[in-house]
Amino acid sequence: MAYQALYRKYRPTNFDEVVGQTHIIQTLKNAIVQNRIAHAYLFCGPRGTGKTSIAKIFAKTLNCTNSQDAPCGVCENCKMAANGSHPDIIEIDAASNNGVDEVRNLIDKVKYAPMQGKYKIYIIDEVHMMTSGAFNALLKTIEEPPAHVIFIFATTEPNKVLPTIISRCQRFDFNKVSMHDIKYRLSVVCKNEGIEIDENGLTLIAQLADGGMRDALSILDQCVAYCSSHIDVNDIRKIYGVITSEDIGKLFYSVYKKDVDSFVKDIQKYSDMGMDIKRLTADFIHMLKDSLILDYSENSTLVSDMKKDMIRKYFKLAPINFRIKCMEELM
Ligand SMILES: [Zn+2]
Incomplete structure (x- = not known):
């Protein structure tokens, strides 16, 4: 049978199958x-x-x-x-x-x-x-x-x-579909298709899809084409030009330490890798915002565990005013 794109194969045929x-x-x-x-x-x-x-x-x-x-x-x-x-x-x-x-x-x-x-x-x-x-x-x-x-x-x-x-x-x-609903639907599809993917991978795809279920399935399709049946979060990043929370943490640390050399070197590296700099800036702002949330609510579920680790490792080293100023500059 000819290959059928996931978003076609999993298009809902009944109200119960619609996400959100x-x-x-x-x-x-x-x-x-x-x-x-x-x-x-x-x-x-x-x-x-x-x-x-x-x-x-x-x-x-x-x-x-x-x-x-x-x-x-x-x-x-x-x-x-x-x-x-x-x-x-x-x-x-x-x-x-x-x-x-x-x-x-x-x-x-x-x-x-x-x-x-x-x-x-x-x-x-x-x-x-x-x-x-x-x-x-x-x-x-x-x-x-x-x-x-x-x-x-x-x-x-x-x-x-x-x-x-x-x-x-x-x-x-119609509302954008929630992260939770997209991740759940993706996990069902992956299970059905025999695709291995972990929680971080599902989260990243859901973030990239930005509320569109069809986009989420298209992204999954593209990842399958690249990685076959085992999808790693780093592969998704490579395909979509997204850098990791740790990379952003290191960038922030260079800014905080006024280490211009390593900051410029890293940015050049990401640019050469074809990373989307606009997206990097948006992710950077997001991480700073999340670091402020953690200042006030250590157990907040708004921030993923993966991000929490990186925020503690890099962002929390700087005082809150410094982070706010960074965020304002980036915006
Ligand atoms: Zn009928």
């Missing part, structure tokens, strides 16, 4: 059970937080013949939705179909009753990419949609969506 966004899932489930379905939804939020996945699962549930609040997965409608062949679930990527003609074409078909399911559902991804002409053409349909039609718009930039469209939608704001 529990408030949104609960509201959508309630809407189905109470039969209070809106005609237009707007899913806003950062990339990779589950907007399209939830839209697809919601669409599948609405057309499932057996379901209450989740797709059964076995009826004809569910099967067709799962392999993307359901005639009444129409996905449009506005980034590539943003013209008036495409929207007109879509609107022409809106009036026809669904062929297979109860509802005709249009999932329009990256809706902010539509031209204003296309938006305006769509607006008329959203104002008076036929009873069997539901629109689900997804966007990373709700500020670029016409206010007149937003006001006609039920809006849901």
